[in-house]
Amino acid sequence: MTILRIPLAALMAVAFGSALAAVSADEAARLKSELTPFGAEKAGNKDGSIPAWTGGHTTPTAGDKPAGRRGDPFKDEKPLFSISAKNAEQYADRLSDGQKAMLKKYPDSYRIDVYKSHRTATAPQWVVDNTFKNATRAKLNGDVVEGAYGGIPFPIAKTGAEVMWNHMLRWRGTSWEFNINQYQLTADGKAVLTTDGRADQQMPYYFPDGSPEQFAKGNEYWMIRLVNAGPPIRAGEAIVGRVNIDGSKDQAWVYLTGQRRVRKLPNPCCDTPTPSAAGVMAFDEIEVWTGRLDRFDWKLMGKQEMFIPYNANRFLQPKTDAEVIGKNHFNPDHMRWELHRVWVVEATLRAGQRHQAPKSRYYCDEDTWICVLGDRWDANGQLWKTLWAQTFVAPDLPGNPIGSFGFNDLLSGQGFMGNLYNAKASQYPLKPRFPDSVFTPDALAGEGVR
Template sequence: MSLCTFRVLVTTALAACIAPAFAAVSAEEAAQLKTRLTPMGAERAGNKAGTIPAWNGGLTAPPSSYKVGDRRPDPFASEKPLYSVTAKNMAEHADKLSDGQKAMLQKYASYRLDVYPTHRTAAAPQSVYDNIFKNATRAKLVDGTSYPIPSGAYGGVPFPIPKTGLEVMWNHLLRYQGHAIRNKGGQTWMVTADGKKVMTVEGVQEIMQPYYDPKGSADTWDGTYFMTRVLNYGPPIRAGESLVARVNVDAAKTNAWVYLTGQRRVRKLPNPSGDTPVASSAGVMTFDEVTVFAAAPDNFDWKLVGKKEMLIPYNNYKAQQPTSAEPLIGDSHLNPDFVRWELHRVWVVEAELKPGKRHTAVKGRYYIDEDSWVAVLADRWDAKGQLWKTQFGLTISHPEVPFTDHTLYGFYDLISGAWYAGPLNNKPVAGNQGTIAVSDLKDTTFTPDAMVGDALR
């Protein structure tokens, strides 16, 4: 990838000389969050070409007809694509495409990118903006058990004006997804190299972010930033299985457990991180590929390349409109008719496997949306130097909260031809068509005891 296409914000020399404890930005820099930058740290202005508009506060109110739990409507349903990118014209748009997207266009004649007008819909509550402003001058990276972890941050992305690749990745990991949310009826699908379509899991996922607890603070937070409980009720072979995880910024303090119906017992997972396979994906996705990137960032050295205008999946309400998952699942990829692409600015971060570490992917490149800090695309290379997997995260905004995050994510294996996507929230489920904010979750919900109590069989 040519650096001349980037507006390089951080030099390699600077990244190499940063001390073990990275300093927060100055008050003068932080003041930009109220002028030149959005409260999240994105560039407030649009681009010179006018193809990226200025941020005007994002999407903060749903249609008046929408009721929480309904199928989420598409606010841009009347729009038509400005153009489509195919293998025939991809050279015209090459500087806006990731290596993985170029490879998909070359590999499959049926693959295309329908590009729509750009809408900067990302938004968050004012309390999150207030915390981000405080984090800018108080948050820093300090030594954890085996890698740098955030300290002094709370209730918002820790590094809205990032100086390193690791800071950008921590912003993604600590992004706002709502304090407590539930997704009922999500399905995950795996498609084999020969086109066999397999629903691997159907169930309920509940999530809490203690890092965003309004009753907490930077002084009381114990480093646990993400808690999840998953209960499977399909397919029949998986019904009753469940998982609970409590993820800490310091991976040595992360814990996860699974309940296996055949054994009728809870087992603690020894390593819920890195390239350990995720059972709900039939073992094809690793823990650090969930939501494009998740879990501890300890296996890689992270280099901030800069910021770039890219075509990325965005505002994908269209993907939620079918009443079953089948219309979205093609033989080799998601059905392009239901995937919306827009031009946005993204942070670009490269990952190189650390000396002495092992991982099935030795190199990666990640694209993080500047407005929401959500990782939207990534490419991974194997030990032979082959471009192996290209990952995607389709985003939507939840204006009633508000927050922006994935509606589904997955990857395409460019070598084998297999692929994976989920959760797909298309099958009608009473009272919960997709992800909604809830108020009935608590800390004890995310314990092994609670998981056993909810087992189906």
């Protein structure tokens, strides 16, 4: 792997411990000059294959229907080239270990279609303003963020932990709904429906009328309630989660129809299987990474140009799940990959902690801070899982939230595809703010199927 640069500040943080403070006003001023408002390099790369950022994509997309299905702003574009097992070596320095392993494991069906790169990342002005304020007020106290609110917490990130917090506190809206299907991919090529559900989600961290002081009273940054309509064996099941800046205070409850009661989950964290995916995926594998930083030591490896899933409105266009699900992985006909700069972060199991994956590596887009690819190694040092997530263009947000995500188990041949909107009438509709009571165990009990 060729890393373009390793910031001196990152090396110093590793050498001298986690004295992680906000940047100076002079350094923050770069967010209004050579850096984008979120902290990416505004300029393109030398050969122009990565363009300059010019404000992101805010133009309404033809085919977008309010609270309905979404169009594709780049529907007329064709792939520039395709990467397969036959020519993978030619592009090896721009591929993750997991993608190289997928090309090798499935040489006859897996490929990466590379399209023209578009830097579409954007956000409302109030999120931009808060991000600028966070640069000089946010800091890490151990593994916990302090002083951040309403924007990217560390737009000028110095450490791997700061990059991962940027991913977790990324802009994805204030309140929204999704209707989804999720599937387990078996080793023999079958797609088994695990979830047909509707979810309400909310980010109190992004309430426009909030403040760091108000938010710090509870520190719950993400809330979700998922109710299953299917498959039949899971119809009526539900889960509520309240995710806290301090991961030790995360809370989740499930309603199980067989027991007819709400139960609090004892450990909604880390490598514990999540009920939202029928136990197929771990909590901290949701959307590539949704976990607790205190389980690992985080090392910022630097920045690299890589082919990553991006601007994936193309994936939203088919109207059946079968069209986007391949035999052992997603159907590459509907995937869009682009060349972008990513921050590379390695996670190594911290002394005294336990986890099924003692080593991981994440690739986080510089424009959105979303970790779109991840690889995990098992206790024997074998490359075990490769994780992926797609962003799509949502001018009504405006922004680039994660759509579908999943993983492939490179050892067992199994996999998972989550958050498929293809068979649904709506794709990530924005909603007015939900009452806090929506995300409580009492709400689950009141809605429970008896």
